[in-house]
Amino acid sequence: MSDKSRPPVNRSRLWRHVNAAAAEGVFKLQVCDACHKVQYPPREFCSGCLSDALTWEPVSAGGTALSWTRSHSSVSRFFKDKLPLHVGIIKLDCGPVLFAHLSMDSLQTGARVQIMGRPDKSGQTVFFARPADTGTADEFSMIIKE
Amino acid sequence: MQTQSYDDIALVAATSLPYARRSEREAPWFIGRTFAGLIETAGLQKEDIDGLAIASFTLAPDSVVSMTEYLGISPGWLEQIPMGGASGPVAARRGARAVQAGDARIVACIGGDTADSNTFTNLIENFSRFSTDAVYPYGAGGPNTVFAMITRNYMEKYGAKREDFGRICVAQRQNALAAGTAIFNKPLSMDDYMAARPVSEPLHLFDCVMPVAGADGFLVMTVERAESLGLPYATILAAGERHNAWFEDDVHFRGGWGLYRDEMYEAANIGPGDIDFLQTYDDYPVITMLQMEDLGFCEKGRAAEFVRDNPLTWNGGGLPHNTSGGQLSMGQAGAAGGFLGTVEAIRQLTAGGLSAPELPNQVAGARTGMASGYGMVNYDRCLCASAIILARGNQ
Structure with a gap:
């Protein structure tokens, strides 16, 4: 049952590494020790060479918005009074594609963004994408945990 | 290498339950009523069905195995197809190959699901690990x-x-x-x-x-059997x-x-x-x-x-x-x-x-x-x- 005070809280076991990196203020993803492919979403082995030696390493947080949506509906009670929401698919410079809450200043295909991981009000890390020259996350305060 | 043809296979008894916006019934009801409709349309007894292929999101914790007990049948061939929107053509392929190989004589293929106010939310909340981690949290x-x-x-x-x-x-x-x-x-x-x-x-x-509740299905058998039963069929x-x-x-x-x-x-x-x-x-x-x-x-x-x-x-x-x-x-x-x-x-x-x-x-x-x-x-x-x-x- 969805909770009015919290966004979705369920994550896979591996997500704890994402939370740990966000607590350090560093953008880390899994990198394959064998072939160096960067992985996202988190997984147990490399989708390129199938090695299970994946290390959480700092990677470039730069990316480009490939597409975006302004969403007017949600099945979550938490989000229902925060609509509309802006979400983008970001092509990271380091390879993978990542969903992020998208800044109002970046609602354009091709927009250059910087990814930032912060705990949302459920305490789980979510990613935010905003223009590279904006240091603050004020715009997302309704989602980020104080 | 070219794939083997399906020439001797017939698809019969296209059956659909009327869809409903919501239902108090559970998934086995939808699958069971469709099964009953299939054999009635084809003029068969339930014991004639020796293969069963099911696709369903809301059947869990039951499965195609559980359905044999609900239906009171004892098939020699079962398949569960976890492919959602791709499951119909896949069920026909799987069923056809089973009949061609002689592993089953008549396969019932059914896709069915119930729907109430929670089923859709529960489904998308836990659809896959990638989705739960990296998509669903962004606005659900x-x-x-x-x-x-x-x-x-x-x-x-x-x-x-x-x-x-x-x-x-x-x-x-x-x-x-x-x-x-x-x-x-x-x-x-x-x-x-x-x-x-x-x-x-x-x-x-x-x-x-x-999202609604409903079910659709068909039977797979040989052309020879469809003709002997006097059933119109598609190849x-x-x-x-x-x-x-x-x-x-x-x-x-x-x-x-x-x-x-x-x-x-x-x-x-x-x-x-x-x-x-x-x-x-x-x-x-x-x-x-x-x-x-x-x-x-x-x-x-x-x-x-x-x-x-x-x-x-x-x-x-x-x-x-x-x-x-x-x-x-x-x-x-x-x-x-x-x-x-x-x-x-x-x-x-x-x-x-x-x-x-x-x-x-x-x-x-x-x-x-x-x-x-x-x-x-x-x-x-x-x-x-x-x-x-x-x-x-x-x-």
């Missing part, structure tokens, strides 16, 4: 969020307009009104379509399917499936169909121009466009033009498309949505012959039809792409 919009972004990308890449998607939705509503079985039974005009409220931009209300000219195709594409704009369509047409010994009707998986109209392109009805990126030039209604003289109204008018009954097109194709190709009356939405003179499927958003796109080409049997 379900597949709308993902397909809104796929739609925007397609519009920007190929110049498709909202009106182009609208043509698909409006034509399907006309088909639904003719068929008379859809939940959405009010006419839909282009003005209605354009004026609808935004859901997840650029998707608006009539681009999105409503399989060719079929294919491909999973996780084009995984290197950053945004989804083509599906796995294009990787086997030439082989499929070659096996069927016909081309897209010979297909009398097309049933696509229409979770969103952009996905219908991908199927029209990837299955060779038009070039890549030209589906908007194709739907401008081709009436898609059952009797419009163009390419009749989603002749029952599709999910955009019927609603999406979970995995039954993956059966809807295949079952409607069998229905079209078995009606109007032997003792079977014509359908109210009968495509005049239809000899061959195609149904395609698309399913399972593991992360940022659906991974399963299936298709089947059917022909009218010897009625």
Whole structure:
């Protein structure tokens, strides 16, 4: 049952590494020790060479918005009074594609963004994408945990 | 190596339960009633069914195994197909091969799901690990969020307009009104379509399917058996499936169909121009466009033009498309949505012959039809792409 005070809280076991990196203020993803492919979403082995030696390493947080949506509906009670929401698919410079809450200043295909991981009000890390020259996350305060 | 033909296989007894917006019944009821409808239509006893293939999202914690106990049958062949919207053509392939190999004599293929206020939320909350970690937390919009972004990308890449998607939705509503079985039974005009409220931009209300409860199914047997039972049947000219195709594409704009369509047409010994009707998986109209392109009805990126030039209604003289109204008018009954097109194709190709009356939405003179499927958003796109080409049997 969805909770009015919290966004979705369920994550896979591996997500704890994402939370740990966000607590350090560093953008880390899994990198394959064998072939160096960067992985996202988190997984147990490399989708390129199938090695299970994946290390959480700092990677470039730069990316480009490939597409975006302004969403007017949600099945979550938490989000229902925060609509509309802006979400983008970001092509990271380091390879993978990542969903992020998208800044109002970046609602354009091709927009250059910087990814930032912060705990949302459920305490789980979510990613935010905003223009590279904006240091603050004020715009997302309704989602980020104080 | 060319795949073995399906020449000796018959698909019979296209059966659909009426869809409902909500139901207090559980998934086994939907599957059980469809099973009963299948054997009644075919004039069989339940003991005659020795193979069972099921697709369902809401059957858990039960499975196809549990269904044998519910149904009181003892089959020698079972299959559960976790492919959602791609499950209908896949079930037909699996069932056909089992019958050809002699592992089963008659296979019942059923897609069915219930729906209440929580089933859809529960389903999208836990759809896959990737989705739970990396998609659902961003607004819990379900597949709308993902397909809104796929739609925007397609519009920007190929110049498709909202009106182009609208043509698909409006034509399907006309088909639904003719068929008379859809939940959405009010006419839909282009003005209605354009004026609808935004859901997840650029998707608006009539681009999105409503989750409903329902089930669809058919039987697979040999042509010889269908003829001895006096049943009208459809044959399989060719079929294919491909999973996780084009995984290197950053945004989804083509599906796995294009990787086997030439082989499929070659096996069927016909081309897209010979297909009398097309049933696509229409979770969103952009996905219908991908199927029209990837299955060779038009070039890549030209589906908007194709739907401008081709009436898609059952009797419009163009390419009749989603002749029952599709999910955009019927609603999406979970995995039954993956059966809807295949079952409607069998229905079209078995009606109007032997003792079977014509359908109210009968495509005049239809000899061959195609149904395609698309399913399972593991992360940022659906991974399963299936298709089947059917022909009218010897009625």
